[in-house]
Amino acid sequence: MAHAVSDPFGQGPLPWLRGSEHYFDDTGQVVPWYVDHAPQPGATNPGVTHLAASGAPIPAPRTSGPRTADDVHRQIKGFTSTGAAAPGEAIDFHITVDPPQQFTVDVYRIGHYGGDGASKITTSPRLSGIVQPAPLTADRTVSCHHWWLSWRLQIPSFWNVGAYVAVLTTLDGYRSHIPFTVRDSEPADLLLLLPDITWQAYNLYPEDGRTGASLYHAWDEEGRLLGESEAATTVSFDRPYAGAGLPLHVGHAYDFIRWAERYGYDLAYADTRDLHAGRVDPTRYRGLVFPGHDEYWSANMRRTTEQAREHGTSLVFLSANTMYWQVELSPSASGVPDRLLTCRKRRGPGKPALWREIDRPEQQLLGIQYAGRVPEPHPLVVRNADHWLWEATGAHEGDEIENLVAGEADRYYPRTALPEHQDRILLAHSPYRDGERARRHQETSLYRAPSGALVFASGTFAWSPALDRPGHVDPRVQRATANLLDRICKRD
Numbered sequence: 001m002a003h004a005v006s007d008p009f010g011q012g013p014l015p016w017l018r019g020s021e022h023y024f025d026d027t028g029q030v031v032p033w034y035v036d037h038a039p040q041p042g043a044t045n046p047g048v049t050h051l052a053a054s055g056a057p058i059p060a061p062r063t064s065g066p067r068t069a070d071d072v073h074r075q076i077k078g079f080t081s082t083g084a085a086a087p088g089e090a091i092d093f094h095i096t097v098d099p100p101q102q103f104t105v106d107v108y109r110i111g112h113y114g115g116d117g118a119s120k121i122t123t124s125p126r127l128s129g130i131v132q133p134a135p136l137t138a139d140r141t142v143s144c145h146h147w148w149l150s151w152r153l154q155i156p157s158f159w160n161v162g163a164y165v166a167v168l169t170t171l172d173g174y175r176s177h178i179p180f181t182v183r184d185s186e187p188a189d190l191l192l193l194l195p196d197i198t199w200q201a202y203n204l205y206p207e208d209g210r211t212g213a214s215l216y217h218a219w220d221e222e223g224r225l226l227g228e229s230e231a232a233t234t235v236s237f238d239r240p241y242a243g244a245g246l247p248l249h250v251g252h253a254y255d256f257i258r259w260a261e262r263y264g265y266d267l268a269y270a271d272t273r274d275l276h277a278g279r280v281d282p283t284r285y286r287g288l289v290f291p292g293h294d295e296y297w298s299a300n301m302r303r304t305t306e307q308a309r310e311h312g313t314s315l316v317f318l319s320a321n322t323m324y325w326q327v328e329l330s331p332s333a334s335g336v337p338d339r340l341l342t343c344r345k346r347r348g349p350g351k352p353a354l355w356r357e358i359d360r361p362e363q364q365l366l367g368i369q370y371a372g373r374v375p376e377p378h379p380l381v382v383r384n385a386d387h388w389l390w391e392a393t394g395a396h397e398g399d400e401i402e403n404l405v406a407g408e409a410d411r412y413y414p415r416t417a418l419p420e421h422q423d424r425i426l427l428a429h430s431p432y433r434d435g436e437r438a439r440r441h442q443e444t445s446l447y448r449a450p451s452g453a454l455v456f457a458s459g460t461f462a463w464s465p466a467l468d469r470p471g472h473v474d475p476r477v478q479r480a481t482a483n484l485l486d487r488i489c490k491r492d
Helices: 196-201 250-262 272-277 299-311 475-488
Strands: 048-051 057-059 076-080 090-097 102-113 116-123 136-138 141-143 151-154 162-170 174-182 190-194 234-236 267-271 287-290 296-298 314-317 325-330 340-342 369-381 400-411 423-433 439-448 454-457
Touching: 076 162, 076 174, 090 102, 090 162, 102 151, 102 250, 162 250, 162 267, 174 267, 190 250, 190 272, 196 272, 196 296, 196 325, 196 340, 250 267, 250 475, 267 272, 272 299, 296 299, 299 314, 314 475, 369 439, 400 423, 400 475, 454 475
Parallel strands: 141 234, 190 267, 190 287, 287 314, 296 325, 314 454, 400 439
Antiparallel strands: 048 057, 076 090, 090 151, 102 116, 102 162, 136 141, 162 174, 234 340, 325 340, 369 400, 369 423, 423 439, 439 454
16 A cells, blocks of 8 residues: 555654654655554564654554554545635534444644644544445446535634644454644635645545545556556545545645744634635735645636735745646536546547646746656755845855755756746755666755746755744744745734
């Protein structure tokens, strides 16, 4: 099960903070970003499984504690009928439990709570679980839209907006998760956009060796994992996430959230489908923050984001390979809008799926664009250290910030048009070796649009983890990010 995200709630609210980090790419060869709670083979100390990135020992799991549900036995799995809702609205949960038994739902909010990464907000009553019908499949598209309603969460008006995780636990101790967002129309300095469209593109549910499919992979009749040419072209939001129920890349968004809430930034929250559907107005905010891997964009998303920039709303892209594929959203079989995600990539007739292939390269919005994968982490090399972004960071020209170029990287393409700008600067220029050992480089970009909006692109997957993930925190990145957000929020 190379793609599933295991249970990060097994030892407290957010114990992935104790785990080591491994970066991953689009090939699907993924090593999770949390600690593996399974005992290590040959371990001689019964009280320690292995060491975290910091070198601190990680306690062995409680043998009587919760066990992670899987996609083969489906002990407990679920999804919500909508990704985000506002206080006063409801979120419907569709959950399967096998064997049928009672279960509970604990709802956590991600944030900074005296050092904890989440706080339990509420617990459901004991609910009756049933075995839902098998997922429906058509042309590699897997959907559970026919599952019965299991629980309706009425969001109280006093709940804070934010990123939430519902933790599902059966009476016999199996556990799974469902992420969702509570958004609001109240004004704030910054609007955080959780990349649920990209999360779904990577979702291989069910990872059963038979029916699951993502935009990257599917299974053949012998249970072998097939590549992109045999993958789905349409995936459904009406299904759980694979493994323990959390998306790949979700930790990068949570890293930013914990750091930003710790330092008191005024955040509003929404999903990228909210941006697509026009449920949020980006021009009401000083800045939009895209905190994690955000590879799949619809035309509506791009148009709305460009309009926000032209209005004067700043843009902060904290990952790499942003806005690479163009996608379409369509209704489910039951007519619910934006429940099917389609990206044909390079297969079949129709318009090209890469933004750069329709003469609208990402660089025209970001200032840089996707260059390739980074097989092993490399240092980010500081450039233009006298710029205000690096002020008070202690960084000097040519300094290396270890392991900050990782996962995937962006760079400036000299032959590709730049966006209109008043001024523009590259704040890092970092050599690395690609999978063929060829020498390449990463760059970090900042420009000011004619409207006065700032547009920052980190150009690496590793920026958000450097904000608040033990073993990866770098004070220089923290300070540089604060310099950027303070200027956007007019704090300086």
